[in-house]
Amino acid sequence: MRNLNLLILTCGCLCIFPLSSHAAGYSPRVGQSHPDFTLPSIVDREPISLSQFRGRKVLLIHFASW
Amino acid sequence: MLGIAQEQHPDRCRLFAQWHQLNWPILHDPINVMQVRGVPIVVAIDERGIVRNIRPNLKTFEEKFIDKAFAPEGIEPPRKHEKATRPDxxxxxxxxxxxxxxxxxxxxxxxxxxxxxxxxxxxxxxxxxxxxxxxxxxxxxxxxxxxxxxxxxxxxxxxxxxxxxxxxxxxxxxxxxxxxxxxxxxxxQYGPRLTKPYPFYDWVETAALDIRARGEQPIELRILPTGSEIASPGRSFDAEERDIKPPDPQGRILRDAQRLILIEVTVVPPHVKPEGTVRVHLTLRPNNRRKAHWNNEAEPLKLWINPPSGWKVQPKLLIAPQGDQPETSEPRHFEFEVRAAANAIGTSKLAAYALYYVCEDVGGTCSFLRQDIPITVTVDE
CATH class of the missing domain: 1.25.40.10 (Tetratricopeptide repeat domain)
Incomplete structure (x- = not known):
């Protein structure tokens, strides 16, 4: 929780955007499965998938350091 | 926690994570393959991969997500570690x-x-x-x-x-x-101050200082943010008002006909409305083929910008810092901002020139040279 607060407070990009946009794009829905994805880690470029975390609760944070 | 960073340079995010001691995995999505439309977005996902909350309330988050059982028949045991694979x-x-x-x-x-x-x-x-x-x-x-x-x-x-x-x-x-x-x-990130919502990477220097103060070595950045990437947003265009004389008003300095210095121009954005502002990035590189290098024992590199009538520029004269050795060959970067005239339309050329002392090993000579730099800005109706 400390990290979540910290991240949201320190990101310079604290703007709110509508998720339920008419345009195509990222639109997770409460009660539905989150689509799986695989992206490289910023540390070693190794692939990490959301599905690797199945069986654990995940707080997924999209952010930028600016 | 699992983070996804929406930015061009992953090492900058690594430095940010090191600074704030974020000890959870962070993934890099420079091309926005996730198609998020803005950040930050926080999504709470349960053990079965079901989205339970979007932008959770921090006050009730522990009660409504962390401590709550979403699977009444029992929580699935964690799967055996399945390593993700790269696409074929x-x-x-x-x-x-x-x-x-x-x-x-x-x-x-x-x-x-x-x-x-x-x-x-x-x-x-x-x-x-x-x-x-x-x-x-x-x-x-x-x-x-x-x-x-x-x-x-x-x-x-x-x-x-x-x-x-x-x-x-x-x-x-x-x-x-x-x-x-x-x-x-x-x-x-690379554009004029008037269109910036915030300075993008002005935190980098502070982060490095704080990390060193903890006795750690900060992550080294491959490309250091400079100029527009650390500039604060502006509320007005502050044109150069000082009466500065051009460094070569008569155009008498010999031209760099052999292109000992190669110059790249980038205009951000490439086109604007009348009275719109662009940020111009200029990079000057000694020509490797001619084995050219800066002569740092003479006058420093200067850039003069002479905008067309009705256009404004900030600043008009830029001077680059000298290298730390008598001869160096590093690229040198200038940035300045230009505001289009109210009646500007179509393609306009800004006259600019650079003056520099450069040496070339092929011919074994050093010269003080000028290079004229045409800068094109397109103004839309």
Missing amino acids: LVALHRRAKQSLSSEAWRELGDALVLWGGIARVNDAINAYTQALQIKPGDGNVHFRLGVCYRIRYDSQQRMPTDFQTAVNHWTKARTIEPNQYIWRRRIE
Whole structure:
């Protein structure tokens, strides 16, 4: 929780955007499965998938350091 | 916690994570393959992969998510560690060639840029170019092509026009989808102060100091943010008002006919409305083929900008710091901002020139030279 607060407070990009946009794009829905994805880690470029975390609760944070 | 960073340079995010001691995995999505339209977005996902909350309330989050059991029949045990795998580039390439669909070429481009690194960036550019030939108005592809060109610009494989090409593709993407804030921010990162929502990377220096104060070594950045990337947003255009004399008013200094210094110009954004502002990036590189280098024992490199009537510039005269050795060959970077005249329309040329002392080992001579730099800005109606 400390990290979540910290991240949201320190990101310079604290703007709110509508998720339920008419345009195509990222639109997770409460009660539905989150689509799986695989992206490289910023540390070693190794692939990490959301599905690797199945069986654990995940707080997924999209952010930028600016 | 699992983070996804929506930015061009992953090492900057690593430094940010080190600074704030974020000890959870962070993934890099430079091309916005997730298609998020802005950040931050926080999504709470349960043990079965079901979305339970979007932008959770921090006050009730523990009670409503952390402590809550979402699976009444019992929580699934964690799976055995299944390592994620990279996509099969050969299969994706085969599929793109066979299907001839823009999506297949786009997916190939995505895989090449995400997993192939700089070694495959040219292949990624080719794949995205194929996608655009089939579907020219795909904003996602324009944005991703821009990312590729900027990656190549930051590498040893760079071509002189790469940065401008990146900006042109980002601008095209923004025109197609003006409300896509991830795309918009990528241009604003390099753009004029008047259009910046915030300084993007002004925290980098403080972060490095704080990390060193903890006794740690900060992550080294491959490309240091400078100029527009650390500039604060501006509320007004402060034109150069001082009465500064041009350094070569009569144009008597010999021209650099052999191009001992190679100059690249990038205008961000590439076109504006009347009275709109652009930020101009100039990079001057000693020509390797001529074994040219800066002579740091003489006068420093100067840049003079002479805007057309009715246009304003800030600043008019720029002077680069000298190298730390008598002779150096590092690239030197200038940035300045220009405001178009109220009656400007079409393509306008700004007259600018650089004056420098340069030596070349091929002929064994050192000279004080001038190079005229045409800068083109397009003003739309």
